[in-house]
Amino acid sequence: MPFITDIKTFAALGSGVIGSGWVARALAHGLDVVAWDPAPGAEAALRKRIANAWPVLEKQGLTPGAAQGRLKFVSTIEECVRDADFIQESAPERLDLKLDLHAKVSAAAKPNAIIGSSTSGLLPSEFYESATHPERCVVGHPFNPVYLLPLVEIVGGRNTSPDAIEAAKTIYTALGMRPLHVRKEVPGFIADRLLEALWREALHLVNDGVASTGEIDDAIRFGAGLRWSFMGTFLTYTLAGGDAGMRHFMAQFGPALQLPWTYLPAPELTDKLIDDVVDGTSEQLGERSIAALERYRDDTLLAVLEAVKNSKAKHGMAFGD
Numbered sequence: 191m192p193f194i195t196d197i198k199t200f201a202a203l204g205s206g207v208i209g210s211g212w213v214a215r216a217l218a219h220g221l222d223v224v225a226w227d228p229a230p231g232a233e234a235a236l237r238k239r240i241a242n243a244w245p246v247l248e249k250q251g252l253t254p255g256a257a258q259g260r261l262k263f264v265s266t267i268e269e270c271v272r273d274a275d276f277i278q279e280s281a282p283e284r285l286d287l288k289l290d291l292h293a294k295v296s297a298a299a300k301p302n303a304i305i306g307s308s309t310s311g312l313l314p315s316e317f318y319e320s321a322t323h324p325e326r327c328v329v330g331h332p333f334n335p336v337y338l339l340p341l342v343e344i345v346g347g348r349n350t351s352p353d354a355i356e357a358a359k360t361i362y363t364a365l366g367m368r369p370l371h372v373r374k375e376v377p378g379f380i381a382d383r384l385l386e387a388l389w390r391e392a393l394h395l396v397n398d399g400v401a402s403t404g405e406i407d408d409a410i411r412f413g414a415g416l417r418w419s420f421m422g423t424f425l426t427y428t429l430a431g432g433d434a435g436m437r438h439f440m441a442q443f444g445p446a447l448q449l450p451w452t453y454l455p456a457p458e459l460t461d462k463l464i465d466d467v468v469d470g471t472s473e474q475l476g477e478r479s480i481a482a483l484e485r486y487r488d489d490t491l492l493a494v495l496e497a498v499k500n501s502k503a504k505h506g507m508a509f510g511d
């Protein structure tokens with residue numbers, strides 16, 4: 191039986207930061223969405239998050255027929271997944287919890303509905319171990335805010351069929367995303383390995399009293415962060431090697447890797463370090479609420495996405511190139 195790829199009904203399990211982002215994306219793409227989350231007050235919190243995201247989604251352009259009213263919140267896992275054409279799990283990052291949840295989800299779902307997990311780095315071979323029809327189970331790791339950022343890392347487990355990877359690519363593409371197949375199942379996949387290295391070094395810089403959280407954020411947002419929105423590290427450093435490109439770059443800056451500039455192990459999360467990071471970021475937040483900062487982030491991201499798309503078009507490139 192072929193996997194379902196022309197999806198009409200999207201099931202979301204877990205409606206926290208990431209689950210609500212998936213719901214917003216699916217609704218904006220004109221789908222019916224069924225959601226489940228066991229927390230008290232979860233439905234109201236989800237609807238509030240969707241309402242906060244909706245203005246930027248309207249600005250970006252909704253699929254005809256898209257409406258917040260097409261979200262149905264249900265009270266059981268089975269009700270959530272039974273009639274779904276595609277299922278995305280965004281439950282807390284705990285192996286035991288995901289193992290138990292996926293055993294239930296996969297037993298209740300249509301056998302040919304693809305199941306994706308938002309996990310940031312747990313291994314699909316482990317948490318889909320007791321799934322029914324594990325061949326249709328993948329990781330679809332998104333980035334926050336899920337309703338705007340296109341990247342989704344697709345990772346298969348030991349039992350995932352190659353056809354399921356292709357089906358997941360088709361589904362996520364139809365949701366306006368840019369799938370990246372991570373060919374080897376490794377903890378942290380690709381993007382979170384990179385992000386974790388940056389995060390670890392940022393914590394060391396705070397811990398060693400080198401810079402405040404705001405100064406470290408400035409070092410990213412006025413420099414590398416701007417060029418990372420359209421060019422990755424490898425091509426950027428090719429240009430840093432001048433006309434001789436990457437070979438010259440390697441010769442000039444390669445030896446510095448032996449120093450090294452960076453620490454590998456993370457610093458101990460002492461109470462002082464946690465307080466320094468929390469106090470620093472509270473100061474950066476100032477009087478703004480999280481929701482206001484999210485709207486600022488979303489508007490700015492949309493402007494960046496539009497600018498990158500237009501510039502690529504002028505150079506004969508598609509957005510996904």
Ligand SMILES: NC(=O)C1=CN([C@@H]2O[C@H](COP(=O)(O)OP(=O)(O)OC[C@H]3O[C@@H](n4cnc5c(N)ncnc54)[C@H](O)[C@@H]3O)[C@@H](O)[C@H]2O)C=CC1
Nearest residue numbers: 204205206207208209229280281282283308309310332334
């Ligand atoms: N926050 C982030 O930046 C990102 C998180 N992720 C991944 O997304 C997943 C969800 O993370 P967040 O949304 O950040 O967490 P969150 O804490 O915001 O939301 C988790 C939600 O799951 C609900 N929940 C609790 N038990 C559950 C169960 N048994 N089944 C279903 N839902 C349950 C909670 O009530 C809560 O609403 C995790 O696997 C995480 O690694 C992926 C990309 C980015």
Ligand SMILES: C[N+](C)(C)CC(=O)CC(=O)[O-]
Nearest residue numbers: 309310332333334382385
């Ligand atoms: C912090 N995090 C590991 C949960 C981050 C991600 O998984 C992706 C993101 O949105 O940065």
